[in-house]
Amino acid sequence: MPDLHPWELPRRYDVVVVGGGPAGMAAAVGAREGGAERVLMVDREHEAGGILQQCIHHGFGLHHFKEELTGPGYAQRYLEQVLEHEIDVLTDAYVLDVDEARSVSVLSGRYGRVSVDAGAVVLAMGARERTREAIRIPGTRPSGVMTAGFAQKLVNMAGYLPGKRVAILGSGDIGLIMARRLVLEGAEVVGVFELMPHANGLTRNVVQCLHDFDIPLHLSTTVVRIHGGDRVERVTVAPVDEALRPRLDQAWDVECDTLLVSIGLIPDNELARTLGVRLDPVTTGPVVSSTMETTRDGIFACGNTVHIHDLVDWVSQESHLAGEGAGAYAVGRRSGHDNVSLVPGTNVRTCVPHTITTEREHTVYLRVTKSITPCTLRLGDVYERPLRYVVPGEMVTVKVRPRFLESFHGGALRVDVVPREETEA
Amino acid sequence: MSETSHYLCVNCPLGCRLEVDADGRDVVEVRGNACKRGVEFARQEHADPRRMVTTTVAIRGAPLPRLPVATAKALPKDRVVDLCRALHQLRLEAPVAIGDVVMADALGTGVDVVATRSLGRA
Numbered sequence: 001m002p003d004l005h006p007w008e009l010p011r012r013y014d015v016v017v018v019g020g021g022p023a024g025m026a027a028a029v030g031a032r033e034g035g036a037e038r039v040l041m042v043d044r045e046h047e048a049g050g051i052l053q054q055c056i057h058h059g060f061g062l063h064h065f066k067e068e069l070t071g072p073g074y075a076q077r078y079l080e081q082v083l084e085h086e087i088d089v090l091t092d093a094y095v096l097d098v099d100e101a102r103s104v105s106v107l108s109g110r111y112g113r114v115s116v117d118a119g120a121v122v123l124a125m126g127a128r129e130r131t132r133e134a135i136r137i138p139g140t141r142p143s144g145v146m147t148a149g150f151a152q153k154l155v156n157m158a159g160y161l162p163g164k165r166v167a168i169l170g171s172g173d174i175g176l177i178m179a180r181r182l183v184l185e186g187a188e189v190v191g192v193f194e195l196m197p198h199a200n201g202l203t204r205n206v207v208q209c210l211h212d213f214d215i216p217l218h219l220s221t222t223v224v225r226i227h228g229g230d231r232v233e234r235v236t237v238a239p240v241d242e243a244l245r246p247r248l249d250q251a252w253d254v255e256c257d258t259l260l261v262s263i264g265l266i267p268d269n270e271l272a273r274t275l276g277v278r279l280d281p282v283t284t285g286p287v288v289s290s291t292m293e294t295t296r297d298g299i300f301a302c303g304n305t306v307h308i309h310d311l312v313d314w315v316s317q318e319s320h321l322a323g324e325g326a327g328a329y330a331v332g333r334r335s336g337h338d339n340v341s342l343v344p345g346t347n348v349r350t351c352v353p354h355t356i357t358t359e360r361e362h363t364v365y366l367r368v369t370k371s372i373t374p375c376t377l378r379l380g381d382v383y384e385r386p387l388r389y390v391v392p393g394e395m396v397t398v399k400v401r402p403r404f405l406e407s408f409h410g411g412a413l414r415v416d417v418v419p420r421e422e423t424e425a
Numbered sequence: 426m427s428e429t430s431h432y433l434c435v436n437c438p439l440g441c442r443l444e445v446d447a448d449g450r451d452v453v454e455v456r457g458n459a460c461k462r463g464v465e466f467a468r469q470e471h472a473d474p475r476r477m478v479t480t481t482v483a484i485r486g487a488p489l490p491r492l493p494v495a496t497a498k499a500l501p502k503d504r505v506v507d508l509c510r511a512l513h514q515l516r517l518e519a520p521v522a523i524g525d526v527v528m529a530d531a532l533g534t535g536v537d538v539v540a541t542r543s544l545g546r547a
Contacts, residue, residue, distance in 0.1 A: 056480070072541050157489055184509040202435075203434070388439075394438050
């Protein structure tokens, strides 16, 4: 990975991008295309690319590059674009703080502690995995309990097998993919346990990661205790009732030396919080405008730090837009203010961006609360579109065109996803 | 004489439960599919199930000890584990470029295994 090697880090950039994962790379490219001349992308790892580097499986790029790539393949393609756009990449560096005047405080292995003034900042820190502590699994605290993503990094990048007999809590895609990875690398996966009555990951992953290897998937079941001294020896699992309470009278023990937890991601928003940008209580990421600007002038945000995506392609698309916005802001070309706010209505959990304008076309990303097949998506009473299905695990993307809003004169537009039968005509 | 087998369609999150009547490898009827992609999936999955395989291979002299690799085409499903065992025996030397063939005609299947990233010298 080419790195930045001047004797001294420039103290002034048009745009500083915090994070060099898929969001940061797309934002940096977008910033250049939005008019910024000097763009710096900062990443804490030794090379940019973020989580893509450890996601060695396929499934990336079908929308963005129109071909199916692996995570490292997608990262490499994007990094080539970053370099073609003459973006400075500073790795092994951590952004400690961004203040209101957009002075970015960086701790760098190469330059020590330095401050960089930015015309605009893009927050692209991604997300963190929820841990055992987040759901308070009782028991001892032996080694061998880790998140699925951390295990993925150990196996795929460091070349370590974290255990020989592995239990997995949570059926999100990372958990399912790790079940297959561990089997292919020679470990035994004794079972995947899922609290909900349905698998959380894609059907493709249930079939190709579990069924193909005869790994049992226990639905409506959770881990209620971890046992072991220095190392995990076994976990107690129990079925749950309809209120998701464990039925301890029906619990059983599963022998294992490792427990992976794959129980969701939370936006990494510590910087956003110190900056005092307004956060959405549901996504837990920043509230953003149609150009992905937060409630602080010149501070933009994108990718999983705003809301959790299920496809990297949408992260790239959204982040490119954030970068363009930041680039334009830095060179003094601001687009008009948004005049419509989007309000999550029936069966809509989240809506990003939070505001749009009637002047331009927008891509709006929704997440629903429950599955409905078939259904209708409605924007206020001005637009509706039939959808074959919606499921909570799959983000819905909607193109909102100015002509949809020609007859709309309000300030708040409600977004609903309702069963098809409820729709007239 | 046709026999019935069951598959879960992987084309979309609906995950249709497919019921397939087949005479040996020849699919006679598919039920339970919400769209025509289910029929195509059932035919392929019943007659010749294949999988793309991604794993890692040991590499020396690079900044990382493992190189991610993938089959260039889908491999018969029952050869997946054998392929990973064979790849475990490989020891590569940096540098490797994305797309380089690390194992040609793996297990005589006609499928190449290629590097999915570049790794230079440390």
